Amino acid sequence: MKTIEKMNKQLDNWYDQHERLRLFYKELLEENEVAQITVTNCSDVSREITLWGTNKCAPIANPLHGFEEILKEADLVLATSEVVYNPVNDLFYVLSSRDDSLIIVNDQAVVLQTISLRINELPLVNPNNIVVNTNPNSIEYGYVGITGIREKEFFTVDLNFNISRRISLANDPIDLVYNPVDDAYYITESVRDSVTKITAFDNTVIDYLTIAGVKTLGVNTDNGDLYIHNISNNNVDVYNSNGVRKGWIERATANENKASFYYHTINQKMYIAYDSLNSLIVVDTTTLATEKILNTALEPIDIEFNPLNNLMYVASQDEQKFTRIDADLEVVDHIPLVSFDRSFAISSKNGTIALNNATLRKLFVYTRNSKLLVKVSDDYLQIREDFKYNPMLISHVKVVASTSARINTLQIIESSISGKQTCESISLRSYQSPQGFGNVAEVFEMEGYIIDGRVCWRFTIHPNQQVTFLIYYQQLEMYNFLPEKARISTGVQMSKGIPEAWK
Secondary structure, rough: OHHHHHHHHHHHHHHHHHHHHHHHHHHHHHEEEEEEEEEEOOOOEEEEEEEEEEOOOOOOOOOOOOEEEEEEEEOOOOOOOEEEOOOOOOOOEEOOOOEEEEEEEEOOOOOEEEEEEOOOOOOOOOEEEEEEOOOOOOOOOOOOOHHHHHOOEEEEOOOOOOOOEEEEOOOOEEEEEEOOOOOOOEEEOOOOEEEEEEOOOOOOOOEEOOOOEEEEEEEEOOOOOOOEEEOOOOOOEEEOOOOEEEEOOOOOOOOOOOOEEEEOOOOOEEEEOOOOOOOEEEOOOOOOOOOEEEEEEOOOOEEEOOOOOOOEEEEOOOOEEEEEEEOOOEEEEEEEEOOOOOOOEEEOOOEEEEEEOOOOOEEEEEEEEEEEEEEEEOOOHHHHHHHOOOOOOEEEEEEEEEEOOOOOEEEEEEEEEOEEEEEEEEHHHHOOOOOOEEEEEEEHHHHHOOOOOOOOEEEEEEOOOOEEEEEEEEEOOHHHOOOOOHHHHHHOOOOOOHHHOOO
């Protein structure tokens, strides 16, 4: 019996509280204006938030922007060697030398198709290089060119993923590039120390050059110059499209280096990375002079450009990180990356990075996007500016949080004209609303507080939480404090219309 009486008493108290709160809000709405400010934490960590503080230009959060990293994996079953990005169909192409196949993967790490590069079960192919035809005027635009070691051959794969032609080579292919200026593929071959040229529009095989120690290739896609690295002296020789030597780039070292090339079409510089020297040189393609030498992470083995942030990415196999370089030829930072080896590719459409890992038999598809860490109501800045010149006198504040984690403390920080600061803390836990089971605080203590340009509110918002402040207030229109005639002479305007006396 006592239990029932106790429950009835609690119920009556709840109804009384609810009714008192309802009447309280009825009066508030009749006598006050309401501002609603919503703050959302879009990150997985707690963040300190600052509201108002217009005079100090206080940022809402520091930092306000961050990065969202998304990593997806494509299971490639067998070991792979090279990956390239095809801008024509926005797909990644991955070579598998183990089973002589070409694997097509999209930017969501979904394997779309696997193409066998063999004519029959035998002979084997052992593909080792792949490039994309990027000339819109070429008959093979969007095709990929591939070299195979086992049968010493070059072949192309069209946009329907069919092998369109196969051409025999005299020796084992070492490296392969496509030159859009003369619409031709260039291949370095072992034994003869030669460079072979194959045109895209026919099956003509041309003995282009013979250079001792010839190894890797780079191409200036604006004028067609060929950059040829040879391991006999580690120099890079530069030849024009007619096979005439224009000069060389000297990089003295006793170690045999693997050189990687990337021609930057925007600043018209050639970037050359040397793996054993752990460095990158930037070359003026007109004078062939070295403009700058940059230290990278250890063992740089591949270079790509990300058009979405205008940064050059140099991949380190030894340290498993990117060295990023800006347009001013300065190292921006070093960012870690997932395990990879030999090659990577960057989508020119959305900046997605595909990282090949032969050991794990995977293609890691990695995206790093800029994002807002903290969002605030669209009209917040407008309201804040209004309250700077026409302060608000608070009648009541209601705080509603989207998750069960409570906002423990709200700090009220005020700066004087001389710069002196005072800080008062209000415990929001003491004002839990009796109206429901949600995370709501009715902060009666804030009645009489003022918000202007000198006042800041500071609190900590929990991960992935949204907090809404309902502020009931009366606004102090500053023009009312001026004499009638002074209003016109000083040009002071109120925030919501023009005084009747001005008309």
